[in-house]
Amino acid sequence: MSAANPVVPSVPAIPAAGEATKHPSRRGLQVAWIVTLLALMAMGIGAFAYQYANGLVVTGMRNVVMWGQYILFFMFFVGLSAGGLIVASAGRLFGVKAFKPITRLAVLEATVAVILAATFILPDLGRPERVLNIPLYFNITSPMIWDIAIVMVYMAMSASYVWLYARADLARRGSWLALGTGTSERTMAREERAKGAMAWIALPAAILLHSITAWIFGLQISRGFWYSSIMAPMFIASALVSGLGLVILLALLLRRLGRLSFRDDLVALLGGLLGMFVVVEAFLILAEYLTALYPGAPEGAAAARMLSGPYLPLFLFEVVVGLGVPFLILAIRPLRRRPAWVALASAIGIVGIFVHRLNLVQNGLSFPNIELPPGLPVGVPQDGSSFAESYFYVPTAIEWMVVIGIIAGGALLFTAAVAYLPMQEPEAH
């Protein structure tokens, strides 16, 4: 999303909330930005309608690889969300004052991301209109139910977290959104305590959120590539990389837009942190593959496959580009001090994590659990045999349109929030 942003000269002073929107020279760009997002959303909705009418046959998914783009983006955004919040709340919990300037941003990012994540479930359903069956007939043994539950809780929590941070300024502005709360000494004190408490809930919640998402996959004995206790830790590590990465990008962007100000060494600090997360992720991946491949047993077949055929380039991208490059950049002190480089590292990191998750889904499903000819019925008529011993999933244009539409929606939401809510955490207190 950041790439799609108009580059605008940064302004030193921190304008009051909403002032930016009044700046004439920027107005045109903002309108264009909003209009673009709306257009993309319309496209997404159109694509979704088409898919709804014709069925998921319009996607690249089939019986063999029956989950694709939508689930992929679901977990990706859950990751972005959890990552953002973990950083924010951890920062507060361990009293890392330096993080203060970006806490609000992090919390907001987390909230928008989790809303998107939830949205991605809908187009994945063959029967979206039956979504209410979930609360009606929910099955307690289904990790998907656990996940939906935690997503809901988490959404509410992060929303109120955002509110906590915005409350005071809203109150000062006399907005009803302050819900009648004031800014008296006592309330401010309570607010502080509430924030503290919130951090205590948010951190485990964020971690749990992503662990459960991991377990949707990791608990399935039917999928050798997933069935591993390292899934949860790995999901969290990747969440941290992508989440923090996105926070960094947004922070730098907002600073550009003059909606936020902080000193460069915060960037360096976050960069260092990101580098560390990258290392953890790399370590877990290593552990996973080593364990899978070392015995040379059939169980390792899926992992082995990553190292050959059409999967190899994806794997190399995940590891070499996605983790290696950011690590190199961030390991070099002078580079880490340069925001542009940190931004680059973050961007690559995010993409890397995306590919990591793509590989997880693609390779986890491409080959049926019982690998005997003729394989699985693909599910739709096709030339020749209707069975496939393996299937390489490629998302269709429709899937991309839906995804882009939803992301555009998220961007719009974020833009609005940024435009309306103060982003800067006052240095005082």
Place this chain on the structure above:
Amino acid sequence: MGVDRRTFLKGAAAGAVAGTAAGLLPVTAAPVQAARDYEVPGSLPVDRVVRTTCSPNCTGSCGQLAFVRDGVVVKVQQAADYPDAAYNPRGCMKGLSYVNQIYGADRILKPLIRTGERGSGEFREATWDEVLDKVAGSLTDIGTKYGWDSIHVFGQVPGSGYVQKGANYRACALLGMTHGTSFDFNGDLPMGMPITFGVQNAEHEAKDWANSRFLLLLVGSNPVETRIPDVHFIFDAVEQGAKLVVIDPSFSPTAAKADAHLRIRPGTDAALALAMCRQVLEDGAADEAFMATYTDAALLVRADTGVRLREADLVTGGDEAKFACWDTATGKPAIVGTERLGFAEGVRPAMAGTWSVTLADGSVIGATPGYALVRTELDRWTPDAAAEVTGLDPELIVRVARAFASAKPAAILMGGGSNHWYHGDLTGRAFALLAALTGNIGVSGGGFSVYVGQYKVRVDTSPWWSPGGTKAHVVPSIYFVRGRTETMHPDVPYPEQGWHALVCTFANMFVQAMDVNRLHETLAGLDLIVVVDHQMTETVKWADVVLPATTWYEKTDLTATPLHPFLQLQQAAIDPVGESRSELSMWREIVRRIDPAKAAEFFEMDEEEAIEAILAAGDVPGGPTEGITLEMLQAGPVRLNVRDPDVPFATQIETLVPFPPRSLPAPLAATAAFIPTARIEFYKEEARFRDLGETVPTYKPPFDDTVHDPKAWPLTLLTPHSKWRIHSSYANNEWLAEIHGGRPEVFISAEDAFARNIETGDEIRVFNTRGEVVAWAHVTPAEQQGSVTLYEGWWPRQFKSGKGVNELTSSAVNPIHEVHFVGNMWSPSTGWKDCRCEIEKAGQA
């Protein structure tokens, strides 16, 4: 920097731990929710369920139920109603997918008249009146101009539809048209049978396989794919401890079930059989009493002429039809008659040696028992000699021979793979010898059976096929494809003015016939091609007039098969689809237009009347349909009046009545002429046998080796029958195509593929001097070096190019098959597998 890393790691780690802890939350192994018992909707109701019989050119003849809803068949499933439970359920995936044939895209719904070039497949729809007038008109013109016998009516295997297919014979008989043959044309007629036993063919009913206690020898037979409803009888035997030995160049799915798979070199089975016979003799395991009593073993053969010594030679005025053996009791020749098997009281026939006999004219000649001559030939076939030819391990040959001889009863099941050769007759004779030497003829669980086409006429069809006693004259259809031969038997009523019209029905001739390019030369000379079918086949594409037929779910017929002795009806479950019609009604209309008088007299019968006439004719004491009525058949399958289990020659073996039993529909005399001794004959005295050195069972290399030098044409092209089709039928069935992928694959060994740098999936050209096809390679361990397999029956449109695999096969005629002539009984039998080829990647050369 102001942040302490460790605190962070601790934090993260703590989180992770918390996470995994949560992961251990109990997710029970026991059933996960309370069971629920919702009301599930029952089966959707139907109008009715109708019992009919699946009868493509397959030997199954499986009773099927048509489930009809709102006038359409919505499911086909086995009737499983055979009174003999061993035969239930009977059926295969093809029959079960027949709805797609009834309603599929290739179904012909209206009469068609050609508008484009022949073969272009361009037609216009026409009314029945128009096409019937046209056909009747043209036939009359051709009949009057060139003679009615120049019209060739080709209809496959009448055994699978006595009435509708019989209508072809009836019409031919009435109008004087020539009816073609199919059993011989199909290469199925196992010439070894008429030569040895004087019958068209005679096989044990499938149920009897289960009684084979010890060893089943499968020669060129692939029942797992080609006898799907019956193969379980083999498993029944195996469960009782029988050993299963499969002789096949390829690792067929049947070989996958075997105790031993002998990977023989194609076309060399006779050598193996001869070596086994020799081994049996060497081990002293031969049943000489059996040989003497039931076969011609003891009958003396003149050393000077090579023909049998007859009573007429010994005494003036003696009988030409009486023979002689050397009686060791009296030291003189003893006369052996043909009215009873065995020998006169006290005669102890010599089985070996050459005896000097004084003839009536006083001259003295040497004479030898046929058995001795057979043994002389066998002596050549040491295990090593056979190994040389067959490529098998000599040890293994000995082991199999011994196992076979020590196992009683032991059965030999021979199939098309061994029979579909120019010299298939020699192979048959050699295995028949093995069965006789071990006394396995005529005993339940034993026997030498050749399971091939759906040929068998089990009832007396004469009242329907031969109106007013007139029989249609029959010419082997191979003479239609390739013209007559020099050596053709004089009795063959080959049309004086050659062929001028073809009526092809119940057959996909231009795909399934041999040497298709040669066939097209004949077609080019025809004034009229009429094709009757319900699928838009390649043959239909070449027709001038297309008559849409009904399926066996839309008409009435009477059918039976060699595999089981049940008489069954085809009964209409639905109205004819589109404007299709039964063959009987078509012929009635055509004959009406040509000769109203004859039609009135002979073609007003409907199906049920025809069936009743057939039943009545056989309803005589000992007759095949004794006590069987139409009502009984309408209720379900009825076992014909045959012994249970149906074991060929059992009567001869038990009661010493002479060979052969009758082969319907021919009169007994016709086939009895094949074996003048009225015994099982292993010595053939006719001149041509002597000239060609085939008086006794022997081995000759494949015939196509003389056409295609093995050095230049290193590969043998095997074209066996596919599990997924009945020949070309069902090749267009979408359910089945979903499974097998719908494109012709050529199965080839790794060695041969490597030598031509071919890999699985490559487009390859399969060619010889007769033609070529382009198909896809499939490298597999199932094939052995030197032979490739391309299952027959793929439609030309499914190939990358070409007319289909039969462009390559041969129409050579073995003169031995022309020594006598009774259509479908002693008649030229095709050698489909006797075919060499070469293969290369497509686009090369």
Place this chain on the structure above:
Amino acid sequence: MTEPKVRPVDALSPASRAWGEIGPRSDQPRWGMVVDQERCIGCWSCAVICKSENDVPLGMWWNRILTEGDALDQPMVSEGGGLEMHWLPLACQHCENAPCVKVCPVQATYHRSDGIVMQDSDRCIGCRYCMIACPYGVRNFNWGAPVRPTPHETGMVTARPLGTVEKCTMCVQRLADDQIPSCVWSCPTGARIFGDHNDEDGRMATLIREREGTMLLEAAGTRPAVRYLPPRRRSPL
């Protein structure tokens, strides 16, 4: 044609109907099946009749036959160097500990008290999590509108709606009429035996005991109601 309609089972001849009767069972049946790999010839009759009986559209198969070999009906080279090939018919195993049932968020796939794992097409939201969870890959999703080779619907049950998952139901519509599943009826080699696991000395249970019937992917702990009789050992000459 508007003839009075009848239940298919009532339209059968006595002989045919008798062939299909389920026969003896315990008073608390747990239905199951055993497939004899020695008798199985990989003919797909059971798979085809399943498609026909249940109006399963093109592209989908509730029941399929895997080849234990190099490719469809092609052997593999065994350890001993010889060639080997067996067939493995595979449909829903009706697991007692069914992963699909566990993961279905809306309990649209569930157990009946007779052990059959059923699918509620009216409740299914089409998330396909059950397909992820099933170790046997026997579930099919209705990706698009059904396509048939025939111009009309076929089979004995109504087709499932777009966007839902379907699979072998053990032919419950037939069990309701005391008739064995169609695949069992139609197996030409008698390789499929239907029965009640709780009927210890019933034919199925006895076969499983005596021929040491196995479970597919036993390690997955799914405890299938479908069992397999291993191929016999070949006896050398």
